[in-house]
Amino acid sequence: MTNAEITPAPNFIRAIVEEDIKTGKWDGRVVTRFPPEPNGYLHIGHAKSICLNFGIALEYGGTCHLRFDDTNPTKEEAEYVQSIQEDVRWLGFDWGANIFYASDYFEQLYECAVRLIKKGKAYVCDLSPDQMREYRGTLTKPGKESPYRNRSAEENLDLFSRMRAGEFPDGSRVLRARIDMASGNINMRDPVMYRILRAHHHRTGDKWCIYPLYDFTHCVSDSLERITHSICTLEFEDHRPLYDWFLDELEVYHPQQIEFARLNLTYTVMSKRKLVELVDAGHVRGWDDPRMPTISGMRRRGYSPESIRRFCEVIGVAKRNSTVDAALLEHCVREDLNRKAPRVMSVLRPLRVVLVNYPENREEELEAINNPEDPAMGTRRVPFSRVIYIERDDFREDPPKQFYRLAPGREVRLRYAYYIKCVGVVKDEKSNEVIELHCTYDPETRGGSSPDGRKVKATLHWVSAAHALQAEVRLYESLFLTPTPGEQKGGDFKADINPNSLVVLNSCRVEPGLADAAPGDSYQFERQGYFCVDPDSSPTRLVFNRTATLRDTWAKIEKGLQRS
RNA sequence: UGGGGUGUCGCCAAGCGGUAAGGCACGGGUCUUUGGAACCCGCAUUCGGAGGUUCGAAUCCUCCCACCCCAGCCA
Numbered sequence: 346m347t348n349a350e351i352t353p354a355p356n357f358i359r360a361i362v363e364e365d366i367k368t369g370k371w372d373g374r375v376v377t378r379f380p381p382e383p384n385g386y387l388h389i390g391h392a393k394s395i396c397l398n399f400g401i402a403l404e405y406g407g408t409c410h411l412r413f414d415d416t417n418p419t420k421e422e423a424e425y426v427q428s429i430q431e432d433v434r435w436l437g438f439d440w441g442a443n444i445f446y447a448s449d450y451f452e453q454l455y456e457c458a459v460r461l462i463k464k465g466k467a468y469v470c471d472l473s474p475d476q477m478r479e480y481r482g483t484l485t486k487p488g489k490e491s492p493y494r495n496r497s498a499e500e501n502l503d504l505f506s507r508m509r510a511g512e513f514p515d516g517s518r519v520l521r522a523r524i525d526m527a528s529g530n531i532n533m534r535d536p537v538m539y540r541i542l543r544a545h546h547h548r549t550g551d552k553w554c555i556y557p558l559y560d561f562t563h564c565v566s567d568s569l570e571r572i573t574h575s576i577c578t579l580e581f582e583d584h585r586p587l588y589d590w591f592l593d594e595l596e597v598y599h600p601q602q603i604e605f606a607r608l609n610l611t612y613t614v615m616s617k618r619k620l621v622e623l624v625d626a627g628h629v630r631g632w633d634d635p636r637m638p639t640i641s642g643m644r645r646r647g648y649s650p651e652s653i654r655r656f657c658e659v660i661g662v663a664k665r666n667s668t669v670d671a672a673l674l675e676h677c678v679r680e681d682l683n684r685k686a687p688r689v690m691s692v693l694r695p696l697r698v699v700l701v702n703y704p705e706n707r708e709e710e711l712e713a714i715n716n717p718e719d720p721a722m723g724t725r726r727v728p729f730s731r732v733i734y735i736e737r738d739d740f741r742e743d744p745p746k747q748f749y750r751l752a753p754g755r756e757v758r759l760r761y762a763y764y765i766k767c768v769g770v771v772k773d774e775k776s777n778e779v780i781e782l783h784c785t786y787d788p789e790t791r792g793g794s795s796p797d798g799r800k801v802k803a804t805l806h807w808v809s810a811a812h813a814l815q816a817e818v819r820l821y822e823s824l825f826l827t828p829t830p831g832e833q834k835g836g837d838f839k840a841d842i843n844p845n846s847l848v849v850l851n852s853c854r855v856e857p858g859l860a861d862a863a864p865g866d867s868y869q870f871e872r873q874g875y876f877c878v879d880p881d882s883s884p885t886r887l888v889f890n891r892t893a894t895l896r897d898t899w900a901k902i903e904k905g906l907q908r909s
Numbered sequence: 910u911g912g913g914g915u916g917u918c919g920c921c922a923a924g925c926g927g928u929a930a931g932g933c934a935c936g937g938g939u940c941u942u943u944g945g946a947a948c949c950c951g952c953a954u955u956c957g958g959a960g961g962u963u964c965g966a967a968u969c970c971u972c973c974c975a976c977c978c979c980a981g982c983c984a
Contacts, residue, residue: 354922355924380984382984482980483911484910484979485911485912486980515982530912531912531979532912533912537982539982558982579915579977582913583912583913584979585913586913660932661932664914665977668920670919672920673921677933683946684946714942718947749944762942792942801942804941804943806943871943872944872945896945
């Protein structure tokens with residue numbers, strides 16, 4: 346852990362928590378919760394919330410509950426509660442025994458509803474959904490009171506229990522809070538607390554045919570769990586008066602709801618609807634496609650939990666709508682992987698090189714450093730022979746000004762090996778494409794330095810043709826071409842999809858040492874980037890995903906060259 | 910036209926009446942057997958705008974402007 350990681354940045358929520366601890370508002374307790382609805386996969390936006398809630402609990406010696414907000418059986422599935430737990434755990438957080446389900450509170454919620462009915466604060470309403478919308482009024486016009494609003498408590502109690510008993514068809518009646526149809530805040534215009542819905546629930550089965558709605562459920566759940574700080578996103582700010590109203594009327598333990606801005610990232614989309622669309626339309630291979638901003642996608646892409654946690658720390662927490670530059674996320678993985686990923690040589694687009702003065706049947710092993718950032722990671726031996734592969738991009742027949750890699754007549758260093766000089770270029774007769782290079786090597790430069798002290802400008806990675814392993818490498822770019830997809834083009838985010846977001850290279854050659862690389866392992870392919878082994882990989886067919894490229898100064902220069 | 914929010918560098922973000930932190934990005938340099946990493950330097954006389962209060966304002970007051978959210982029996 347870096348120092349920065351254990352020194353959290355100040356933000357307004359931490360300030361509130363610290364103040365509360367100081368004043369003893371909650372007797373010094375800190376209890377937060379991460380309350381996902383199990384209706385989809387977690388993404389980097391959820392990670393921000395997870396890090397915030399679990400992070401604050403950890404930091405102030407409190408606890409953070411994992412609570413599934415499972416009050417809508419038509420959308421929720423057990424499969425998701427599984428994947429959510431996996432993702433939270435993978436991110437590095439532990440809820441201990443504190444795993445809860447809103448559905449566990451159904452009986453208590455029902456009792457709370459009965460209490461409100463008895464108080465005259467809730468009533469059964471027979472308006473149809475259409476009528477209800479009509480009666481609600483608009484943003485600028487107040488609503489009208491329902492004709493059922495003044496039913497007696499006895500009648501409401503009777504009706505509500507019969508709703509539960511299944512005497513009425515789906516959607517025929519609801520239980521509503523009796524608040525204020527003229528409120529400027531539409532959430533306070535007698536919001537629905539319960540609906541009749543005959544659907545199989547992933548945990549309660551067919552026990553219930555009425556289900557509570559979010560506003561009623563959430564505050565009561567928080568109260569039952571004695572949450573201190575109920576942290577949610579900005580769109581719930583308008584719901585806070587309702588959160589407070591329910592708890593005040595119920596006269597129960599009352600946590601404080603605090604809202605923060607959700608995360609947006611450039612060059613991607615975050616809404617569940619859009620993510621579903623990408624998967625369904627086949628623009629990606631699934632929820633865990635390495636191009637997806639889902640936790641499972643990022644995991645497959647090679648992002649480490651540490652890098653995601655670090656990212657969530659450096660972006661900060663505030664109430665301003667913002668869109669974080671994807672470059673910051675990239676920076677966070679590089680920072681982490683630079684310290685941890687073993688270096689390895691791998692040639693993505695091979696160009697055959699014959700060392701004409703190297704003995705035909707000779708081979709040798711050269712020592713290579715596993716990670717210059719961490720000597721403790723040791724060294725390894727890499728085989729070398731007369732025929733090697735280098736990267737096609739590392740040779741130019743007619744090199745531009747600032748290109749100082751290999752070119753006819755030019756000498757460069759092969760990393761950990763020898764200096765070589767290009768003495769011949771073999772081309773395909775028809776296409777005129779360069780298919781092979783002839784080079785001489787200098788036996789005096791074994792290991793990569795010359796006794797006469799002469800310098801070479803470039804160091805190339807390479808792989809011995811006879812020893813290298815074939816591999817498939819999947820190169821990823823951002824899923825979208827524009828920083829905020831759909832901003833132009835009439836809001837159609839799919840029009841901004843990057844057609845080159847995935848490029849598959851099939852004839853890559855990697856160091857033989859990679860033979861037993863296991864899915865999930867991360868490496869730095871020297872001079873190219875960070876790559877990890879995909880679950881599709883097998884001993885007979887290695888498959889790597891590019892997590893991120895290395896910062897590439899030459900690419901920048903080249904781009905500038907093209908422009909001028 | 911109702912209600913709730915937010916406006917500090919290209920992107921995030923500290924700051925809470927005492928004279929604009931930090932990160933990313935960007936530009937320049939040192940070093941280098943990764944054009945990587947590391948390191949150094951530069952990068953808001955100014956805080957949405959206009960007034961006002963004050964010895965002193967990004968921070969307090971007034972007005973204005975811009976943007977975001979809300980009319981599911983979703984969460």
